[in-house]
Amino acid sequence: MKIAILGGTGDEGFGLGYRWAAAGHEIIIGSRKTAKGAQAAVSMRERLPEGKISGTDNLSAAQQAELVVLSVPYWAQASTLESVKAALTDKLLVTVVAPTGEKAARVHRLESGLSAAEEAQNQLSEVTRVVAAFQNIGAHHLLDLEHELDCDVLVCGDKKDDKAIVLQLCKDAGLRGVNVGALQNARAVEELTAVLIAINVIHKVKSAGIRITGLVN
Numbered sequence: 001m002k003i004a005i006l007g008g009t010g011d012e013g014f015g016l017g018y019r020w021a022a023a024g025h026e027i028i029i030g031s032r033k034t035a036k037g038a039q040a041a042v043s044m045r046e047r048l049p050e051g052k053i054s055g056t057d058n059l060s061a062a063q064q065a066e067l068v069v070l071s072v073p074y075w076a077q078a079s080t081l082e083s084v085k086a087a088l089t090d091k092l093l094v095t096v097v098a099p100t101g102e103k104a105a106r107v108h109r110l111e112s113g114l115s116a117a118e119e120a121q122n123q124l125s126e127v128t129r130v131v132a133a134f135q136n137i138g139a140h141h142l143l144d145l146e147h148e149l150d151c152d153v154l155v156c157g158d159k160k161d162d163k164a165i166v167l168q169l170c171k172d173a174g175l176r177g178v179n180v181g182a183l184q185n186a187r188a189v190e191e192l193t194a195v196l197i198a199i200n201v202i203h204k205v206k207s208a209g210i211r212i213t214g215l216v217n
């Protein structure tokens, strides 16, 4: 697929993009600044010369893509979506955003009482559908393709077909995706990120993750 990553210059988006490029997807790294997006693409191509990778501004990236990934800090979510909204019609938006407050290791409740993913869906209701995924996957090991990521990706969304696309993207990134229900469940998933950060800090590790047990496959 042609995948745009808004904020793909940051660790999380860059790491996921790298894994998808290695799996054969075409990656367009988006940034607020065209030159910064292009520079990030140069750096990804240095790691993966055979990869189909380019970089540009967020709007151009979204225009060129079939699927768009949102990977910016929560406080930049609404403005970033507004800036690309016109290019998102009928393109699935996958959000990896996990809101954090002043203390990243403590659950941060949004004023709306919703998840960031539901807020994104409300903002884009007339344009497209949103799926939440990768909130609990730390960036730390994403650039090491040999590293087996010992965690599951919890995937929330309101349409089974949309989640099927994202479950495949999990697989392509070397991860098991688990359909965990409606987009409404994203709040619990986003809040788990703070719990994982707390575990990392308390236990002096870098990549605590979630595993779902009891699944048949």
Ligand SMILES: NC(=O)c1ccc[n+]([C@@H]2O[C@H](COP(=O)([O-])OP(=O)(O)OC[C@H]3O[C@@H](n4cnc5c(N)ncnc54)[C@H](OP(=O)(O)O)[C@@H]3O)[C@@H](O)[C@H]2O)c1
Residues within 6 Å of the ligand: 006, 007, 008, 009, 010, 011, 012, 013, 014, 030, 031, 032, 033, 036, 037, 070, 071, 072, 073, 074, 075, 076, 080, 096, 097, 098, 099, 100, 134, 135, 136, 137, 138, 139, 140, 193
């Ligand atoms: N890092 C992790 O381990 C991790 C794990 C799970 C989930 N997440 C989630 O993934 C998302 C990205 O994480 P990250 O660590 O990659 O974040 P980041 O490095 O702080 O930000 C990613 C990109 O967002 C853009 N950005 C930053 N501030 C902005 C602003 N005020 N307005 C518009 N754009 C802005 C920047 O791109 P440009 O300057 O190029 O525009 C930046 O490179 C976050 O929502 C985070 O909660 C992260």
